[in-house]
Amino acid sequence: MALTIEEKLIIKQVSFDKLIKLLKEKTGLNLDYYRRTFILRRLKARMIRVACTDLDKYNTFLLSDKEELRKFVESFNINYTYFFRDWEVYATFQNLFLKSLNYDDEIFINRLRPNQPLNDEKMPKRKINLEQPIKYHETLFSNLEKLSLYRKIKSKRSVNPPIYVWSCACASGEEPYSLAILLNNLKHHFPKFPKCEVIASDIDTFTIEDAKRAIYGEESIRNVSEYYLNKHFRLNNTPQGMKYHLSNDIKKSITLVNEDITKIRTHPWKFDVIFCRNLLIYFNIENRNKFLRIIEKQLSEGGLLILGKTESLFNTHGRLKIIDPTNHIYINTSSNETFT
Numbered sequence: 440m441a442l443t444i445e446e447k448l449i450i451k452q453v454s455f456d457k458l459i460k461l462l463k464e465k466t467g468l469n470l471d472y473y474r475r476t477f478i479l480r481r482l483k484a485r486m487i488r489v490a491c492t493d494l495d496k497y498n499t500f501l502l503s504d505k506e507e508l509r510k511f512v513e514s515f516n517i518n519y520t521y522f523f524r525d526w527e528v529y530a531t532f533q534n535l536f537l538k539s540l541n542y543d544d545e546i547f548i549n550r551l552r553p554n555q556p557l558n559d560e561k562m563p564k565r566k567i568n569l570e571q572p573i574k575y576h577e578t579l580f581s582n583l584e585k586l587s588l589y590r591k592i593k594s595k596r597s598v599n600p601p602i603y604v605w606s607c608a609c610a611s612g613e614e615p616y617s618l619a620i621l622l623n624n625l626k627h628h629f630p631k632f633p634k635c636e637v638i639a640s641d642i643d644t645f646t647i648e649d650a651k652r653a654i655y656g657e658e659s660i661r662n663v664s665e666y667y668l669n670k671h672f673r674l675n676n677t678p679q680g681m682k683y684h685l686s687n688d689i690k691k692s693i694t695l696v697n698e699d700i701t702k703i704r705t706h707p708w709k710f711d712v713i714f715c716r717n718l719l720i721y722f723n724i725e726n727r728n729k730f731l732r733i734i735e736k737q738l739s740e741g742g743l744l745i746l747g748k749t750e751s752l753f754n755t756h757g758r759l760k761i762i763d764p765t766n767h768i769y770i771n772t773s774s775n776e777t778f779t
């Protein structure tokens with residue numbers, strides 16, 4: 440029986456190891472962390488696309504062709520992101536601040552609400568009714584006083600430490616900039632709003648450069664409300680067509696770092712909130728656990744970890760306990776505390 444194109448591909452272990460090394464050196468992408476089947480699927484598709492049947496030859500091609508290198512990394516689709524992805528998670532995050540400030544008004548939700556129901560091809564089964572009021576999870580809001588961000592907001596000290604928010608694996612910046620937009624708007628409304636620092640990191644050097652440029656296509660801004668679009672974006676002509684340029688004040692309000700999450704961080708502070716969405720799905724078990732140990736260390740007591748909609752640690756993982764199962768939000772607790 441004739442071999443299929445896929446069966447004809449020559450992928451020796453030694454060439455595979457060479458590829459992993461090459462990617463690490465050239466792009467910072469460390470595929471050691473990923474499931475092997477996940478890597479092979481993408482690799483084979485790329486080899487077939489450029490009609491290269493031997494991985495050794497494909498490695499040489501990758502080294503000589505920057506465009507193919509970029510396409511290869513992109514083919515993993517691990518940089519996929521957009522502004523206000525799962526906007527109800529942002530609404531919940533915003534409401535943590537509003538409730539801590541004893542403020543109850545729909546105005547901020549309406550500013551956040553996207554104009555069009557989102558047709559997300561990655562999640563075809565999810566339907567969002569934008570007219571419906573947002574339902575907040577009781578456990579999260581009935582334990583507000585246990586959150587480190589709440590303690591900072593309520594602190595009576597004359598100089599409060601900032602609230603630290605980390606967008607871990609930020610890709611091209613849409614997630615941390617969405618957080619910055621949201622916090623910036625709260626800051627303008629509340630004179631005593633606490634200082635917030637948004638730190639964003641990613642392992643991929645290309646994607647961090649994109650984040651620094653902060654110029655986006657339709658795909659990225661499709662979930663931005665009209666209010667925020669008018670306020671923080673300017674539509675300009677570029678050699679690639681019309682693009683949305685993010686305003687400088689929002690660009691300057693976050694810190695972008697190129698780093699690998701599985702390496703121990705040296706930040707002197709602890710985070711009150713860590714957004715780590717759509718990263719865990721790619722990790723193998725060993726690195727997932729290694730990574731979660733780092734997250735636990737970097738989170739304050741009462742700090743929140745927000746995972747992606749398809750990611751879960753079940754109800755508990757070490758000191759991380761689920762506090763909002765709908766939005767996959769965990770709290771870092773140092774004791775056997777229960778949350779009701």
Ligand SMILES: C[S@@+](CC[C@H](N)C(=O)[O-])C[C@H]1O[C@@H](n2cnc3c(N)ncnc32)[C@H](O)[C@@H]1O
Nearest residue numbers: 517518519520608610641642643699700716717
């Ligand atoms: C799908 S994007 C997530 C973007 C955003 N958090 C979101 O949910 O829309 C996943 C990102 O994880 C980054 N990444 C993968 N491994 C990483 C690692 N070890 N350390 C830091 N970032 C990593 C990739 O470069 C990619 O940009």
